[in-house]
Amino acid sequence: MTGPDLQRWRLVLGEPGGVVGDGQPPTDENAARDAALEWLYGRDEQLVLRGVRQAGSRSGGDGPSTLATVDWLDAVTRLFPRETVDRLQRDAVERYGLHEVVTDPTNLERLEPNPALLRSVLRTRHLMDPQTLRLARRIVEAVVRQLMDQLATEVRTVFAGTRSRRASRFRVARDFDARRTIRNNLGRYRPEDRRLLIETPYFFSRTRRHLDHWQVVLLVDQSGSMADSVIHSAVTAACLWGLPGLRTHLVVFDTDIVDLTADVDDPVELLMKVQLSGGTDIARAVAYAGQLIEQPRRAIVALITDFYEGSTQDALVRSVRDLVEQGTKVLGLAALDSHARPAYDRAVAQRLADVGVRVGALTPGELAAFVAEQVGQ
Structure with a gap:
């Protein structure tokens, strides 16, 4: 050595x-x-x-x-x-x-x-x-700028539409169909200099997503253990803000509720107003989200929490069941950061899943993809 x-x-x-x-x-x-x-x-x-x-x-x-x-x-x-x-x-x-x-x-x-x-x-x-x-x-400001740059690309991609099998007359670099282009131009391969001459490039077409008056409510637990999720929720809300036909709300809660929707377009200012704390009243926050919804069947509530309820679990289950039964899509997210490593009360999460909540752990990009899939239907 x-x-x-x-x-x-x-x-x-x-x-x-x-x-x-x-x-x-x-x-x-x-x-x-x-x-x-x-x-x-x-x-x-x-x-x-x-x-x-x-x-x-x-x-x-x-x-x-x-x-x-x-x-x-x-x-x-x-x-x-x-x-x-x-x-x-x-x-x-x-x-x-x-x-x-x-x-x-x-x-x-x-x-x-x-x-x-x-x-x-x-x-x-x-x-x-x-x-x-x-x-x-x-x-x-510096960290939020980095996160915004990363997530904005993912959001633009999922909301731009999905690729289809049909060819497109519009030549856009991101939709370049390399496999079809190579296959259809193989007759022009020059072995002496190992080059393929492209006479006709091919491109994918995209199925456009139609956004029409949807509401997305990000309901974020700001208890001390949820710092990563609070940060990424603020950035996600900022990236969704202003998309055509999509209205985004951001609400943080502990035992109190703070509606930060007015600051969604400025995630730095928003985060400077967040106060991480210890208590949690999820049921009260869900009830508040229900008051924001105008068209239940065109609304998504993403409840981002560790599911450790400080109030009564029965009240939480009733509030969530009311949202689901009126046609609102409810997500229960145990994590929202770049790694999506969940730590949560599985018993409470299971009770919510039993009444129709989709429970899981998503990265911000995966949440944006879910929202895009729902509003495009």
Whole structure:
């Protein structure tokens, strides 16, 4: 094993890895890396449980007792590649609760925006003074812009229409039919220079989706565990906003209800108004959604929640059954983010499924595809 490999193992193992090596001390740069990693991961309680460190002991040179958060942020930015810095910042906030990473103005000026920091901003926004909030808004704007760029493409695709087998006279690059073009032009293949001469290109036609006065109500649980879903719901609502014939509402709830529809076209402003909390009254929120619906058979209610009901489950089931029986399409989504990894109360979800709710976990793009499929019928 070479010297650099041994140095990497020393960084992986931390202080116990001091026995690994070829007798040579670490370079100054690797010693600084080790100190930065120790500052963060040295506080892990598992080290005590596994007997790696005694309870109450902290060591590691320039470790936790002498390195301030702002110094640590400077150090990791200088010492590690971008993807590692993102992971370290995420662990600092989400794994170890170091909220000063995003509530200190000096720190915010140094941070590279990423989804983990956005989640932390939403959770700690109430701790920020006006100056800090202005800096935090930079993180919100940057991450929302990235998510909008990604999702807007998916939404445009699903609402543009589906490809059909028929050929089209309109030559649009995204509808290029490569298989048919190659098959019908094979007679013009030139083996000497391995080229296929295209005389006639072919294109798919599209079946247009007809959008006619549909309502979509995104009903989003803003309890503390739902941060990812709140973020992606805001972005999804913004992408659906303004589509012809489609009226989008966004309502967030805990034990109270906040209708944010007026801010749907500005997801940054919308997210800055969200207040993640702990309580949940899903039944009350569903009843509110029912009041918004004008034509039940041309309405979709997407209930985005972990289904942990703080009120009575029977009231929730009755509210949802009323929507289904009047002809409204009701989705129960246990997750709405790029990974769609659900964590939810399965018993409550099953009760809702039994009265006609379609329960599942969708990414924002999959939700947009579902909406497009329904309104195109």
